[in-house]
Amino acid sequence: MKKIxxxxxxxxxxxxxxxxxxxxxxxxxxxxxxxxxGEHVYQPGFVYVAFGKAKPEYLARDERRLLRKAVxxxxxxxxxxxxxxxxxxxxxxxxxxxxxxxxxxxxxxVPDEIPGFQEGAHHFHxxxxxxxxxxxxxxxxxxxxxxxxxxxxxKCPPAPAEAALLLDYYFTKKGIRDMTDIEFLSPLSRVFxxxxxxxxxxxxxxxxxxxxxxxxxxxxxxxxNKVVESIEGEKMPYDLLxxxxxxxxxxxxxxxxxxxxxxxxxxxxxxxxxxxxxEIFAVGDCTDVPVSKSGAAAHFQAKVVAEGLxxxxxxxxxxxxxxxxxxxxxxxxxxxxxxxxxxxxHPPEAHDPGLKAWLGKHFLNKAYWAIIxxxxx
Amino acid sequence: xxxxxxxxxxxxxxxxxxxxxxxxxxxxxxQARVGEELEVWSSDQGSxxxxxxxxxxxxxxxxxxxxxxxxxxxxxxxxx
Numbered sequence: 022m023k024k025i026x027x028x029x030x031x032x033x034x035x036x037x038x039x040x041x042x043x044x045x046x047x048x049x050x051x052x053x054x055x056x057x058x059g060e061h062v063y064q065p066g067f068v069y070v071a072f073g074k075a076k077p078e079y080l081a082r083d084e085r086r087l088l089r090k091a092v093x094x095x096x097x098x099x100x101x102x103x104x105x106x107x108x109x110x111x112x113x114x115x116x117x118x119x120x121x122x123x124x125x126x127x128x129x130x131v132p133d134e135i136p137g138f139q140e141g142a143h144h145f146h147x148x149x150x151x152x153x154x155x156x157x158x159x160x161x162x163x164x165x166x167x168x169x170x171x172x173x174x175x176k177c178p179p180a181p182a183e184a185a186l187l188l189d190y191y192f193t194k195k196g197i198r199d200m201t202d203i204e205f206l207s208p209l210s211r212v213f214x215x216x217x218x219x220x221x222x223x224x225x226x227x228x229x230x231x232x233x234x235x236x237x238x239x240x241x242x243x244x245x246n247k248v249v250e251s252i253e254g255e256k257m258p259y260d261l262l263x264x265x266x267x268x269x270x271x272x273x274x275x276x277x278x279x280x281x282x283x284x285x286x287x288x289x290x291x292x293x294x295x296x297x298x299x300e301i302f303a304v305g306d307c308t309d310v311p312v313s314k315s316g317a318a319a320h321f322q323a324k325v326v327a328e329g330l331x332x333x334x335x336x337x338x339x340x341x342x343x344x345x346x347x348x349x350x351x352x353x354x355x356x357x358x359x360x361x362x363x364x365x366x367h368p369p370e371a372h373d374p375g376l377k378a379w380l381g382k383h384f385l386n387k388a389y390w391a392i393i394x395x396x397x398x
Numbered sequence: 399x400x401x402x403x404x405x406x407x408x409x410x411x412x413x414x415x416x417x418x419x420x421x422x423x424x425x426x427x428x429q430a431r432v433g434e435e436l437e438v439w440s441s442d443q444g445s446x447x448x449x450x451x452x453x454x455x456x457x458x459x460x461x462x463x464x465x466x467x468x469x470x471x472x473x474x475x476x477x478x
Contacts, residue, residue, distance in 0.1 A: 173421050208424070209417045210448045236455045238424055252428060253456040254478070282425075311418070 023050045023334050026109055026119040028099050028273070030056030030084040031064075032393060033304035033319035033326075034125030039396040040327035042089040049334055053093040053117060055109070059084050062148065063389055064176070065316060068184060068352075070151040071158065072191055075386075077148050087394040099126075102277040104298040121300050121330055124286055125323075126271035128176055128306040128314055134267040135171050137242030141249075142169075142264040145184065146176060157261060158191065163200030164260030166192075169249060170208050171239045171267040174283070176306055176314045178214040179351040179361070181205070181265055182222050188263070189229040190354025203230070204257060206237035206249070214313075218361060221371050225353060239264065268314075271307045285309035290365070291342040293326050302326045310343070312365075317348045320393060327396075350382040358382050407434070412441040412469050419445045420452055423474065427458065430476045435461060441469040449474075 025041065027034045038054045045052075061084045069075035085094050095117075101110040102122070109117045130146055132138040145151040168185045185205045192198040205212060205226065212233045213222040226233055237251045242264075248256050249264070269275065270284030279297065281287055287296040288308035295301035304326050305319030312318050325343040332339040345365030351374075352358045358379035363369040372378075392398045409426050411419035419440035426436045438449065449472050453460045462473040 172425075173417070208421075210420070210451060214417070216444075236452050238428075252424070253452075 022048055023120040024118055025050050025052045025121045025123065025330065026117050027052070027054040027123040027125060028109065028271075029125035029127060029305075029307075030054055030059070030061055030088075030094075031125060031127050031305065031319065032316045033127075033323045034123065035061060035084065035087055035394040036320060036323035036396045037123050037125065037302075037304060037326050037330075038092045039087075039089050039394065040324065041330060042091045043396060044327065044331055045334070047091065050330075051093070052091065053095055054084075054088065055095045055097055055099055055111065055117070056084055057096070057098045059094065059096040061087050061394060063386075064146075066386060067145045067148060067151040068180065068187065069386070070148065071145040071154040071184075072187055073155055073159070077152060080148060082390060087390075089395075099273045100276070102273060102279060102301075104277075104279070104295075104301060107300070119300075121302065121333070123326060123330070124271065124274065124295075124301060124303045124307055125305050125319070126273065126307045128174075128268040128270065129272060129284070130266045131269050132171075132266040135239055135241060135264075137244045138171065138264065138266060141242035141244040141247070142262045142266075144264055144266050145180075146266055154263065161197075161201075161261055163197045165202045165204060165258060166261045166263065167204045167206060167249060167257055167259035169206040169237065169239055169257075169262065169264040171264055173208055173214075174285075174314055175265045175268050177349065178313050178315075179349055179359075181207075182213055182226075183351045183353070184263055185231050186225060186229065186351075186353045189231060203232070204259075205231055205233040206239070206251075206257060207233060207235050208238045210235055215361065215363070215369050217368050217371050218359070221359065221373065225374070268306075270309075274307060281309055283309075290345065292329060292339075293322055293343055294329065302329060310345075312345050313347045313349060315347060315349055316393075318346075320398075321346045323396075350378060350385070352379065352382055406473070407436045409436060409438040412439050417444070417448065418442070420448045423449060423472070424452070427456070427474070427476055432476050432478060434476050436474045436476070438472045438474065439469050440472070445472070446470060 066080040097111040275284040306314040357374035360378040361369040411422040459475040464471040
């Protein structure tokens with residue numbers, strides 16, 4: 022019987038675990054999933070918490086209840102991966118042996134990399150931060166709101182533009198839009214990372230009077246003077262600063278010497294196996310696979326990892342590999358959204374935002390729990 | 399991948415798509431000292447426009463552009 026250890030109970034790790042149990046016979050593998058909190062969190066809902074449209078408690082569920090019974094759930098934090106001896110060390114001294122390891126630990130927020138971030142900036146990349154941003158928005162009476170991205174890569178590439186558009190919608194409904202300026206700062210040569218979609222976003226920004234600056238890579242936040250500074254030498258004053266924090270790969274990957282300079286695990290973009298240790302598979306945000314860091318990518322990758330593992334155990338060839346598929350939504354406010362779908366060979370096509378995509382996004386927000394973690398879609 | 403040669407940091411971003419090579423350069427510039435030279439290698443066509451444009455905005459010097467068979471080498475001096 023093969024021992025499979027999965028690190029991380031997010032969307033990727035949970036789907037891999039459930040698909041393995043569903044497809045493998047009991048004697049073929051023993052499957053253990055390690056998660057630090059034992060709670061599964063639906064991250065795409067964070068932005069709705071910030072705008073008062075979702076309750077934080079709705080976004081977290083007991084991981085045990087999302088996993089099939091045959092999956093062993095261990096609550097703990099992996100502190101060291103020893104790929105030569107096939108062992109994972111957990112924080113409380115326990116050591117797990119594995120034949121195959123799946124790393125699905127997501128990305129890590131490192132706000133301390135930007136001086137002044139903790140004191141000066143709001144964000145919505147964690148549940149706590151989204152709640153704090155909601156409170157700040159509720160008490161905001163007008164002024165200059167700056168939306169910025171500390172550095173790339175970051176989770177959910179559409180999120181900053183979505184936040185700018187939702188801020189416009191929020192302040193309009195609140196009746197203070199004419200007293201509020203929205204400034205968007207992009208680290209890239211355009212406002213939206215996906216080039217084919219960029220003209221659509223630029224047009225929406227123009228329609229909603231959202232000003233933008235490109236090539237603004239944040240150096241620091243001057244909390245006292247309420248100014249954000251760039252390495253390009255520009256300064257932007259703010260009354261309310263909403264900034265995507267810097268991200269790095271998983272700490273245990275980095276601490277075990279398995280990450281690249283950003284802490285991301287070098288991973289084959291089609292087989293989703295570690296380039297250095299093929300018995301390690303990886304899924305989602307923790308890898309260096311050149312696609313958007315998003316739940317949808319992790320979802321599609323999880324099916325490939327499950328297939329790869331099953332084929333490996335049975336001495337067969339996997340029937341499919343990862344084709345770079347990602348799908349993401351961007352809620353533009355006013356009951357309109359964009360949906361973008363793309364893969365390694367096919368860039369996203371530009372469409373105007375509409376009601377159909379908006380309904381799709383809100384359906385997914387509600388249906389997620391019943392469908393996605395269980396591996397039903 | 400970063401390789402420190404005798405007097406220049408080389409950032410090999412070949413195979414990485416736009417904006418990957420530019421982001422490698424920006425990360426390299428953040429870590430370099432004033433006066434140091436960096437070299438970024440890119441196989442992405444978009445870099446030919448993006449990288450010189452960013453260097454000009456950020457106030458550094460594009461010390462050289464060298465076309466190779468399937469990639470471009472950009473040599474950048476950090477000025478500030």
